[in-house]
Amino acid sequence: MRSPEEVLTEHPFFKEMKAQHLDFLVSVARPLHIETNHFLFRQGGGADCFLVLDEGDMAIELHVGAKGARIIQTVGPGEVVGWSWLYPPHRWMYDGRALNTVNCLCLHGESVRKHMEDDHEFGYEVLRRFGEVIVDALNRTRLQLLDVYGTGD
């Protein structure tokens, strides 16, 4: 398992981020090792962090009553997971389950939020990067909604 410095320095989400901003993020990062089928977070639970995936894949799932759990998307190395830490009520909207052994960093949400308030340049950088992730996810979701492989119009 790699150190938080190594992971954050090489992770595409943090590409070209200023050294002092990275140093701060390293200081609030906690390594996590999750075995297959274990949950990293659960729907409705407190979202006190976001995850930076280094190794392994996870499924983002939604429990839909009698139909059971549906996988909304899968994520893997090079991606970040979780926006719920950013906005109240800071609760996870989905389940996050490890599809195989996952090594990731958990970045403490409250500390990052406070630093974003104290240092607006840092805050802008974080929000800009999350904005790109959210736009990307929105575009993918729109494509999925179109059901482009279906037979109907």
Place this chain on the structure above:
Amino acid sequence: MALATDSPRAAGVDPMVPRFMPVRDIWDDTDDTFTMELDPGPAGFSFRPGQFNMLYLFGVGEVPISISGDPAVPGRILHTIRGVGPVTTAMRDLVAGDLVGVRGPFGTPWPVGLASSRDIVFLAGGIGLAPLRPALYHVLNHRADYERVALLYGVRSPRDLLFEDELSEWRGRFDMEVGVTVDTADRKWRGSVGVVTKLVPRAPFDPHNTVGFICGPEIMMLFAAEALVKRGVRATRMYLSMERNMKCGIGLCGHCQFGKDFVCKDGPVFTYEAVHPRLDMREV
């Protein structure tokens, strides 16, 4: 850009007259998709990857269908067909020995020669894997001519996966990368969930030395091409297989006009550079 074309006319055959070929075998691939194997007789049937035939079901109608088999096996013509309209739905009921009218092969091929000595990425969506499969066969039959080979394939759900046995076989090869993703799945599915463009950032290829072959629904091809552009692949090195209402197959009737091109004659395979300005035009 129009690419070189193999046509029945060039072979001295009247392209408007169908040849009768018996069905040798027919089988289901998924709930709504089947593959029909035709017997071309002792003369065989030559085609290039990406070309299509006009298949005529007597008393019902004629449809353009891409050839999905191995171009190195001219005695076995495969078409993988989704049963959606009257002709393709009726075709599903054919049995061995029934006759089908065949005109073709028509259209421009995947430029497999231009991709040699480069990395090659196949991006397929849904039944778009079928028109790409002949090019995949060609590349795997001539594996030493290419650098890295990747197939990125997206479908609606695990039950819609085409050619599952071959996907497993290709996935087991050490000289090929296969990424499969589905739009939706339950927990029994152990693979990726999300649109096919999601596979592009992690696919192993050098964007500056890569050729991309893309086939699927038009909107999927547009997003897939943009994902490759974002990775750094040149628009001149990406090829798309377009689908339009093809009728004559030889650029006479105009049904498949796509801007200045006829898809049946100037396509179906075009460079992304040539078609992308038209993909956003509502009038085309």
